[in-house]
Amino acid sequence: MIKLTALFFVIMFVIGTDTFLISPLIPTLQNLFHIPTEYSGWMVGSYALGYAIFALIAGPLSDGWDRKKVMLSGMVCFSVSTMLCGFATGFWSMFFFRFLAGVSAAFTAPQVWASIPALFPTSKIAKVSGIVMAGLAASQAFGIPIGSLLASAHWYYPFFIIGACALLVAVFIYYALPEMKPNQGQKTKTPIFSRYIPLLNSRMARRAFLAHFLFQCGFFAAFSFIGKWVTDRFHLSIDQAGYVMFFLGLGNIVGSFGGAYVIKKLNRFNTLVVGFLVSIVCFIVLPHLPSVAAFESVYFFIFVNMGIAFPLILRMLNSLNPTIRGTISSLANSIMYAATTLGSWIAGLIYATxxxxxxxxxxxxxxxxxxxxxxxxxxxxxxxxxxxxxVCVINA
Structure with missing residues (x-):
């Protein structure tokens, strides 16, 4: 069980590093490819767009396939498409390769969340989910700064290194992960999107997924332009911006590991309400802070809140219907990346305006x-x- 937990942690670390890597690189790539600020957000959005579209297909398909094969194939394709980003010669080639990386990730990451309830006992699911989510947080704390330091030598180094690491992870998936073939009842020839009908028919599910969309849209609108803002406001270099990301990622790690304790003390309702209200105030005052230290302190606190809230939201969504966890996980991820696409695009427009x-x-x-x-x-x-x-089951 320990090796599977470690494997899932590493998968989310590698994918998370690639997902967020563009944020501190935006100023460099913007100058290199002569991209206006209002369009620069699409270098983040292209990855998110590929993920958002294909996760809708990957989820229902994976509920009827062997999850190991889906995860392995997705990770190999993710490795290749990420390395191709290092060969980009302009905005559109970068857009296309990032789109392919997002498509590959859409077939990989949701399988992690759907596999946890299948491979671990109920008593361990919350703990394992927190550790795996910490892999995503660790990618912000360590992966992005490392990528920024590599990019300070040359912008394409991070893409080659991450792609190579992803290929190594695929080898571990092949040897360490057991087969997870679907039950006979899941091997149906019903249309792919029919698995979404129980969610669409549930008012609770519709409103919960809308809330998830708004949360991710707002968060990634701000996150996508942290690198550019600290560069413009405080005149930081790309490696200095990476150190800022490192500090923020630590906050996410603290929240991921401490979330279970906070939720136990406050309960789910109070944890989410207090965390969101405090974050709203922080985002309003954040742009007016006078120094990098003040900015890092406030944003660190925001990331602690997000480290608590994000796993909580995913657990709530996945518990809507345990029989279609792959579909729910992929829909949640698709919505997250659709929100990232929209949020980064809107952020680019209003930042420039x-x-x-x-x-x-x-x-x-x-x-x-x-x-x-x-x-x-x-x-x-x-x-x-x-x-x-x-568990809050909605009828299929």
Whole structure:
């Protein structure tokens, strides 16, 4: 069990590093490829777009296939497409290769979350999920700064290194992960998208996924332009911006490991409400802070909150219907990356229009407020607070 936990941690670390790598590289690639600020967000959005579209297909398909084969194939393709990014010669070639990397990740990462309940006993699921989520947080704390340092030597080094690491991870998937073939009842020839019908018919599910979308849209709108903002505001170099990301990633790690304790003390409802309200205030004041130290301190606190909130949200969504966890996990990831696409695009527009981060921070605060209200009115917080196992089944 330990080796599987470690494997899932590494998978999320590698994919997370690649996902967030573009953020500190935006100023460098913008100058290299002569990209206007209002379009630079698409270097993040192209990856997210590929993920968002194909995760909708990958989820239902994976519920009827061997998850090991899906994860292995996805990781190999992810490795190749990431290395191809290092050969990009302009905006459109980078856009295309990042899109392919997102498509590959859409067939890989959701399998991790869907595999955890299948491979681990119920008593271990929350703990393993927190450790795996810490892999994503660690990618922000360690992967992105390392990538930034490599990029300071040459911009394409991080893509080659991450691609090579992904290929090595694929080897471990092949040898360490057991087969996870679907049950006979899951091997149906029903249309792919029919698996989404129980979710579409549930008011709780619709509102919960809307809340998830607003949360991710706001968060990634702000996150995508951290590197550019600290570079513009405080005149930091690319490696210095990477150190800022390292500090923020530590906050996410703290939240991921400490989330279970906080939720146990406050319960799900209070944890989410307090965390969102505090984050809203922080995003409003963030652009007006006078120094890098003040900025890092406030954003560190935001990332602690996000490290607690994100695994909690994913657990709530996955518990809506345990029989279609692959579909739910892929839909949640698809929504996250669709929100990333929209959020990074909007952030680029308003950053260029209003010449700074203030409007981006306000946009994020509004998204968080809408997300919190949608979670509350969905009933998912109250329903699962009253259920000891955290399972809120909607009928298929």
């Amino acid at each position: 209003f010449n700074g981060f203030s409007a981006v921070g306000m946009f994020t605060a509004i998204c968080f407020a809408g997300s919190l209200l949608s979670f509350i009115f969905s009933g998912i917080l109250t329903s699962q607070s009253e259920n000891k196992e955290g």
